[in-house]
Amino acid sequence: MIDTHLAEERSFWTGWQESWDHQQEGYLPDREERFSVLAALVGVVADGAAPRVLDLACGCGSITSRILGRFPAARVVAADIDPVLLRIAAGVFEGDGRVTLAEVDLRLPDWPASLPAGPYDAVVSATALHWLEPDALKAVHHRVAGLLRPGGLFADADHLPLLATPSLDLVAAALTPPSDRAGEGWEEWWERVARTPQFTELLIKRNRRFGGELHPAEFTPAAGWHLESLGAAGFSEAAIVWRRGPAAVVAALR
Numbered sequence: 001m002i003d004t005h006l007a008e009e010r011s012f013w014t015g016w017q018e019s020w021d022h023q024q025e026g027y028l029p030d031r032e033e034r035f036s037v038l039a040a041l042v043g044v045v046a047d048g049a050a051p052r053v054l055d056l057a058c059g060c061g062s063i064t065s066r067i068l069g070r071f072p073a074a075r076v077v078a079a080d081i082d083p084v085l086l087r088i089a090a091g092v093f094e095g096d097g098r099v100t101l102a103e104v105d106l107r108l109p110d111w112p113a114s115l116p117a118g119p120y121d122a123v124v125s126a127t128a129l130h131w132l133e134p135d136a137l138k139a140v141h142h143r144v145a146g147l148l149r150p151g152g153l154f155a156d157a158d159h160l161p162l163l164a165t166p167s168l169d170l171v172a173a174a175l176t177p178p179s180d181r182a183g184e185g186w187e188e189w190w191e192r193v194a195r196t197p198q199f200t201e202l203l204i205k206r207n208r209r210f211g212g213e214l215h216p217a218e219f220t221p222a223a224g225w226h227l228e229s230l231g232a233a234g235f236s237e238a239a240i241v242w243r244r245g246p247a248a249v250v251a252a253l254r
């Protein structure tokens with residue numbers, strides 16, 4: 001009886017994670033490919049098969065799930081500001097000793113203090129750091145360098161356009177697979193959250209954090225800006241290692 005209840009509870013939360021994934025894939029049809037690139041990069045610096053990974057701005061823990069799928073012995077810290085998305089992650093990873101969740105605001109200087117102490121082998125992030133203003137993102141690059149072991153890796157998949165070649169950017173963007181906008185979109189997904197009693201209090205907390213906005217800043221400089229910022233943060237190497245149109249994965253070695 002108790003097992004049935006636990007199974008139902010787990011499937012409730014995994015259902016929310018899956019619907020988040022579908023919603024995001026509607027905007028980013030190659031999202032899984034980006035996640036595969038991140039996981040492959042973690043493999044490059046994995047300490048044996050048990051890397052210590054930080055999933056930064058983790059949402060509901062989608063990347064954490066992919067990392068654990070590929071490295072079952074990994075230990076992952078998944079950190080985000082959003083109490084709704086973290087609640088979903090908590091339900092998905094309940095009882096999984098490999099995963100630690102942390103509530104952090106990357107706009108604040110002391111966010112690493114809320115995490116289990118480093119060093120980490122890899123810090124990964126996707127579709128998230130464009131929510132930060134330029135100075136906050138530079139500071140995050142510095143803090144991430146401080147969390148990594150020497151030789152550790154940072155990888156960020158996001159909108160990192162070329163900008164200096166606008167016509168080529170347009171051509172490259174046309175090569176991106178078409179998005180499936182038939183499914184539930186961002187607004188509809190959040191409306192469904194608002195209709196779900198389990199989220200009522202958390203949504204109030206979320207709205208306070210983001211000042212009522214569903215999606216705050218949108219800072220998407222050219223890829224070169226990221227390379228420069230990572231160099232200034234003390235990374236020994238930084239490069240774009242994957243690109244499709246304006247979407248790219250930037251990787252950096254400490």
Ligand SMILES: C[S@@+](CC[C@H](N)C(=O)[O-])C[C@H]1O[C@@H](n2cnc3c(N)ncnc32)[C@H](O)[C@@H]1O
Nearest residue numbers: 057058059062080081082105106107126128131
């Ligand atoms: C589009 S979601 C991507 C989530 C996840 N990486 C994924 O791919 O599914 C952007 C994430 O950035 C998080 N985020 C935005 N601003 C943040 C901040 N200041 N501190 C921590 N997380 C933040 C949001 O809460 C959200 O989970």
